[in-house]
Amino acid sequence: MPTTPATAANSSSTGSSTGTEPSIMLELVDEDGNTIGTAEKLAAHQAPGQLHRAFSVFLFDEEGRLLLQRRALGKYHSPGVWSNTCCGHPYPGEAPFAAAARRVYEELGVSPSLMAEAGTVRYNHPDPASGLVEQEYNHLFVGMVQAPLRPDPQEVEETAFVTASELAERHASAPFSAWFMTVLDAARPAVKELTGATGGW
Template identity: 85%
Template sequence: MPTTSATVAHSSSNGVRPTEAEAPIMLELVDEDGVTIGTAEKLAAHQAPGQLHRAFSVFLFDETGRLLLQRRALGKYHSPGVWSNTCCGHPYPGEAPFAAAARRTFEELGVSPSLLAEAGTVRYNHPDPASGLVEQEFNHLFVGLVQTGPRPDPEEVGETAFVTAAELAERHAAAPFSAWFMTVLDAARPAIRELTGPSGGW
């Protein structure tokens, strides 16, 4: 069963981020139905074999139906330097996934999503061969629009790009992407098609 060290400070029940002095970031552990069952420190939750925890993934599109991608900063401890969807992360314990998705998108990219909508959930188990870490996640998916240019935090994001569906296929074949990218993209496709229309190619 998951355990949490008594020496680790927890986020408050309203999901407020802990201060630096309160130390490691805690994630919300869940069962196979997405019901909260405890908490674990972020790195510990990703160490093999991984502990199932709550996460979110965001897909934002511009007015022409292009998807905003980010390349993760080289300083990231997990999957550095690879391309991935607009934003992904973990709610703090007690924080609603929708609120976490909007918050983290602004923190990483300096943009506030428009028409952000839920796009279902997906559960997966993706080991990262490079780091040995494991993504055991119950992931809440969101799609929306971006109406301003990104202003990324360089500690989080190394590069951004807007791509069509065809351009994404070419980039995905030529450059490294996060292990979870295609899983979350495929799960979000119905909502993406509803947002971008049948001509978008998604």
């Protein structure tokens, strides 16, 4: 994926703890997903949170296994927990689909295949560890990954491909992001369509 000035300047859009990144602006929305303004990223996540646009991506391999990532330990929000393939925020004015494809490449070094919209979900999830709040209008996407991963260690601690049963076991024993089950449940109809009846999702 070519690096543009905007991409380079905002390549840490999921945030880290270094404090050296430029200010990241998020798109504030109303309950129907209409843009109503912008806010700085950290400010939008401070309690009680401001409703903003986000996206979540679920990518599967050709065997129908879901790609999970464990968030890097240096991230200021939900570090070290497992979550879906990729999640983040569009820049103001950026299409959610374009933002999702961009962040998958930036975090995992791979471009998704057959990625399609899978609806939206609105949620309010506080993070007990940091005190930050996810007030998000989240655009969901499902697709496939068909190339070797090249994760950015500043973003991703580790990755794993899991079946539905393996996910259930991992979710019962390891910490996951507060939003994970909300976005997975909302995306399930599209996931089932992508993976077929044998996927178990």
